[in-house]
Amino acid sequence: MRNDGLFYKHSGKFGPLTFVLPVILLPVCLVLAFIYTYAVVYIPLVGYVTFLLTGGFGFLVAMAVMMLIVFAKVRSGLICRLTGLFAGLVAWYLSWAVFIHLMLKRADEPVSFFTIVFKPFGIWGMAKAISVEGWFSIGSGGANVSGIALWICWGLEALIVIGLPLLMAGQAIADKVFCERCGLWSDEKEGVLLRRPTDGIDLVGRMGQKDLGVLAELEQATASDTCVYRVDVTACKSCRDFFTTSVKEIAITINKEGKPEQNVSTVVKDLLISRDDLNRIRTIATSSPGGEETELDNEQIEIEEDTETVPAENA
Ligand SMILES: [Zn+2]
Numbered sequence: 001m002r003n004d005g006l007f008y009k010h011s012g013k014f015g016p017l018t019f020v021l022p023v024i025l026l027p028v029c030l031v032l033a034f035i036y037t038y039a040v041v042y043i044p045l046v047g048y049v050t051f052l053l054t055g056g057f058g059f060l061v062a063m064a065v066m067m068l069i070v071f072a073k074v075r076s077g078l079i080c081r082l083t084g085l086f087a088g089l090v091a092w093y094l095s096w097a098v099f100i101h102l103m104l105k106r107a108d109e110p111v112s113f114f115t116i117v118f119k120p121f122g123i124w125g126m127a128k129a130i131s132v133e134g135w136f137s138i139g140s141g142g143a144n145v146s147g148i149a150l151w152i153c154w155g156l157e158a159l160i161v162i163g164l165p166l167l168m169a170g171q172a173i174a175d176k177v178f179c180e181r182c183g184l185w186s187d188e189k190e191g192v193l194l195r196r197p198t199d200g201i202d203l204v205g206r207m208g209q210k211d212l213g214v215l216a217e218l219e220q221a222t223a224s225d226t227c228v229y230r231v232d233v234t235a236c237k238s239c240r241d242f243f244t245t246s247v248k249e250i251a252i253t254i255n256k257e258g259k260p261e262q263n264v265s266t267v268v269k270d271l272l273i274s275r276d277d278l279n280r281i282r283t284i285a286t287s288s289p290g291g292e293e294t295e296l297d298n299e300q301i302e303i304e305e306d307t308e309t310v311p312a313e314n315a
Pocket of ligand 1: 179181182183236237238239240241242
């Protein structure tokens, strides 16, 4: 049985800077909304390109949200989603304000962006008016996309621009560990051990009972293995007294183009360990020869070189 108390979980707390996030996100979304909408209106290609632009817009907003969530030390999934939703809605609304601004400019009836942005009902009215005739066509000489088809395009656009930041926000901290005592994100070190999955050894079950000896029972993976367990650790760089370990399964498959592809899945996530446990993992790493190069392996190589030079000097 897995004992949940043995695993790290985000506390649900957030740093005071969280309250400043909307103030930072507003100008970020504004700049991105301008770039996106100018690109959509002035790049003459429509179709897939437009949706690539929309995806890029939503993705960049999401990236900004993710960076700021880490910066503000948010450890709450709910706050992550709320921040993502806020940024998505703001970015989407601002892109509409820029769009109406550009459409009016094109019709030789310029109205400043700052007049439009505070008139949501004006934007709505303009959207309805534009939807009747449409504003772009697909292919040369074709009729404008208008009516229901245009509303579907706009709906998909909204879904992407609001949805991406909302869905991606939580990913910012999904694999991070926070030392509550020091108020810091822990450093992560990937691949301190690479092991070969072995039949009859229940890694998940035994790690779930904090039985790290199971790692020593698994064989060291070699470069030819197509499926390996990668053991990662996190450490708080401030107190040096807060550690976790995770195990990821790395499966290498050959894709349709014949190129190797890595599929990473989490097997054990953020088991809390002591300094002694960490040293135990280090010992296992240094006592198993061969396998992939890791920093710990390099340390081991240095030790081996030292022992080789001693007899050489004596000779
Ligand atoms: Zn700490």
